[in-house]
Amino acid sequence: MSQAQSSNSNFPETDFNLLEDSEDADNHTSDSTATRLSLQFQLDESYLGQRIDQVSALVWTDFSREKLKQWLKEGHLLVNGNTVKPKYKCEGNELLTLEVELEAQTRSLPEDIPLNIVYEDDDIMVINKPVGMVVHPGAGNSSGTLVNAILHHYPKSAELTRAGLVHRIDKDTSGLLVVAKNLESQFSLSKQLAKKSVYRVYDLVVYGNIIAGGTIDEPIKRHPVDRVKMAVLPGGKEAVTHYNVKERFQNFTRIQARLETGRTHQIRVHLMYIGHGLVGDPVYMPRVRMPAGASQLLDDTLRGFKRQALHAVQLGLVHPRTGEDMMFDAPWPEDFNHLVEVLRTENKAY
Structure with a gap:
């Protein structure tokens, strides 16, 4: 199991997040648990003249506007301690108070699936996700996901949006994820992701x-023909990937990448764009490129590596409650380690 390290040093200037996550507002305070929610938010002049239902949806993005309107009408969401109508126009200095009993936010079922938990306390879990595990249930993946496993390990996560997930990685990418265990932590982590202050390597x-090494700054959007793929295309969303060389072989390179943004398949698409697709990538590199004169061991290893050679090896964040800088590391999984070892012996640089 990986060991967590805490440090008072600042993270590198170029921090990044894996996925676009909901914006989160400043000045949140709460003494919430996962069941009963108690939140406050102090408005400022930037909200002047806006409807309270719109403002509350901006402040508490994990809840729908309709749900917040319902809470306004039921008196769970108060303005300066008073009940107001959803069309109330803000003066820009109000104190919002939300007191509500949370309902289940997910219909997924808990499943007794082992988790490799790198770190856990009352507020967060850091998990080293294995290859082949889908993070969130979707079409064709209603069970066996990380969410199902989290719900079994910590049942109160059912009361959080996405069971406390604030980001995700692809099914066949291994490595580190952070999961919130209460709404306050989810707000904090979402805000860190939005501000690019979560450090991932x-x-x-x-x-x-x-x-x-270098930087790839090219927009990414859904491929116009093959809807499974993403592509670098004009009009796409901004996407920035920083990378550096860690180890060179004759026909391959091991690199590390940091994401300034977090688009779907970003690393895979950006590296493919500069002519260096990931080994084993079934979507962007479906055919194995075998080096001339490859040994049988190298041939077998490359043909047997059926997923993108991508591992989330390091995660840095600020603890939502203590404010402590925390850094976590996850060792390479067996298949990735074996791939690199074979390249070192069978494809070593001259």
């Missing part, structure tokens, strides 16, 4: 020789 192996 990925190890990956690509085809070809990359001479030096």
Whole structure:
């Protein structure tokens, strides 16, 4: 199991997050548990003239506007201690108070699936996700997901949106994820992601020789024909990937990547864009590129590596309650380690 390290030093200037997450507002205070929610938020002049239902939806993004309107009408959401109508226009200095009993936010069922928990306390869990596990239930994946496992391990997560998840990684990408265990932590982590102050590092192996590190700043959007793929295309969302070379082989390179933004498949798409697809990537590199004169061991290893060679190796965040800088590391999974070891012996640089 990986060990967590805490430090008072600042993270590198270029912090990044994996996925776009909901915006979160400042000045949240609460003494909430996962069952009963007690939140306050102090408005400022930037909210002047806006409807209270609109403002509350901006402040507490994990709840729908309709749900917040319902709570306004029922007196769970108060303005300066008073009940107001959803069309109330803000003066820009009100104190919002939300006191409510949470209902279940997910219909997924708990399943007794083992979790590799790197760190856990009353507020967060850091999990080293294995290859092959889907993070969130979806079409064709209603069970066996990380959410199902979290619900079994910590049943109160059912009362949180997405069972406390604030980001996710692809099914066949291994590595670190942080999960909130209460709404206050979910707000805090979502805000850190939005502000790019969650530090994540990925190890990956690509085809070809990359001479030096660099930055890829190219927009990404859904492929116009193959809807499974993303692509670098004009009009896409801003996407920035920083990378550096860690180890060179004859026909491959091991690199580390940091994401300034967090678009779907960003690392895979950006590296493919510069001509260095990830080894094993079934979507963007479906055919194995075998080096001339490859040994039988290298041939077997490359053909047997059926997922993108991508691992979320490091995660840094600020603890939602204590404010402590925390850094976590996850060792390479067995298949990734074996791939690198074979490249070191069978494809070593001259």
